[in-house]
Amino acid sequence: MAINVRRAVVQNTIWSRRLNWYGYQAQIETHIHAVTQNPPQFVQAVAQWQRNHQPGMDVDGIIGPNTWSVLRQEIGVASGTVQGAATVAVSAGSVSSGIGSIAGASISGESCSLSVRGHSVNFYCYINCSRFREKVQQLETFFSRVPDQHLSVLYPIFIMENKPGRGKGGGTWTHDLVQSQLTGTAQVRNTGIPAADIEHLVIRPGKGMIGIPAANWNVSIAELKFTVFHEVGHCIDFSFPPGGLVPSGARNADFEGMESEVRRCGSSDPLIRKAVEVYARHICSPYRIFYNQPPSETSAQANRRLLSTLRRSSAFSSVPSS
Numbered sequence: 336m337a338i339n340v341r342r343a344v345v346q347n348t349i350w351s352r353r354l355n356w357y358g359y360q361a362q363i364e365t366h367i368h369a370v371t372q373n374p375p376q377f378v379q380a381v382a383q384w385q386r387n388h389q390p391g392m393d394v395d396g397i398i399g400p401n402t403w404s405v406l407r408q409e410i411g412v413a414s415g416t417v418q419g420a421a422t423v424a425v426s427a428g429s430v431s432s433g434i435g436s437i438a439g440a441s442i443s444g445e446s447c448s449l450s451v452r453g454h455s456v457n458f459y460c461y462i463n464c465s466r467f468r469e470k471v472q473q474l475e476t477f478f479s480r481v482p483d484q485h486l487s488v489l490y491p492i493f494i495m496e497n498k499p500g501r502g503k504g505g506g507t508w509t510h511d512l513v514q515s516q517l518t519g520t521a522q523v524r525n526t527g528i529p530a531a532d533i534e535h536l537v538i539r540p541g542k543g544m545i546g547i548p549a550a551n552w553n554v555s556i557a558e559l560k561f562t563v564f565h566e567v568g569h570c571i572d573f574s575f576p577p578g579g580l581v582p583s584g585a586r587n588a589d590f591e592g593m594e595s596e597v598r599r600c601g602s603s604d605p606l607i608r609k610a611v612e613v614y615a616r617h618i619c620s621p622y623r624i625f626y627n628q629p630p631s632e633t634s635a636q637a638n639r640r641l642l643s644t645l646r647r648s649s650a651f652s653s654v655p656s657s
């Protein structure tokens with residue numbers, strides 16, 4: 336099978352930064368017998384190395400997430416050696432972070448977790464973002480408003496290049512959907528997350544996952560928080576069957592004021608879309624949960640009604656009212 340050398344050269348430039356393998360170029364060249372600084376020759380050498388690792392590896396000459404997850408181990412770039420960082424002990428209300436080392440296994444993303452009242456909120460970054468930790472830290476205030484019962488079921492949050500289908504906005508996948516929707520070759524290429532990392536961080540621990548694409552992550556925290564907590568809302572909705580965030584018998588009138596659905600949402604059920612937005616806004620904008628204030632209510636009344644709708648849902652049945 337012929338490989339597209341020109342495309343591979345471009346892709347290698349991108350992935351070398353994204354996956355931080357440009358720092359290991361010399362070791363890589365020695366290992367795969369690429370003898371010159373000649374990018375097309377480098378691509379051919381990568382392709383030959385990939386052929387030697389068949390089956391189970393694409394032969395495209397690109398050191399993308401899957402290829403790098405194997406190659407880095409062969410050249411000895413293992414856990415904890417990338418930029419010399421390792422995971423740090425977690426204490427209350429703090430951010431701990433690390434690169435490449437999670438519970439003894441090696442991943443290619445950067446990790447960072449918030450500890451909120453003893454619950455870990457785990458973030459994994461697979462894009463090149465210099466402000467990753469800073470942004471996670473800025474989200475802490477909002478995560479501290481999430482009830483314990485919800486923090487304890489929260490899916491890990493992945494910052495990815497694109498969603499698997501390259502759609503807009505964030506995404507949330509239950510455990511049952513992760514394998515089929517995030518680990519295929521095309522999906523890995525879109526997200527930038529190696530299948531091995533998904534296996535290790537999501538599938539094996541029996542979790543689901545939240546994904547925030549780079550385009551949605553690289554905005555101000557004022558905007559980002561609504562995307563993050565919309566997806567957190569989906570996670571909570573999935574995690575408390577039967578009704579999730581929608582109380583049994585709920586009607587559109589219970590969600591009056593949430594009609595303007597500015598946010599793109601994959602759910603086909605309008606009540607779920609509204610309930611998820613009430614959830615996001617009660618965390619991010621508690622004094623103005625509604626989009627449109629109903630004429631018959633004061634803003635305080637509208638907020639109270641929306642909050643009481645949310646509190647009748649199964650997701651809140653074990654959450655004490657404060």
Ligand SMILES: [Zn+2]
Nearest residue numbers: 599600601602
């Ligand atoms: Zn949605």
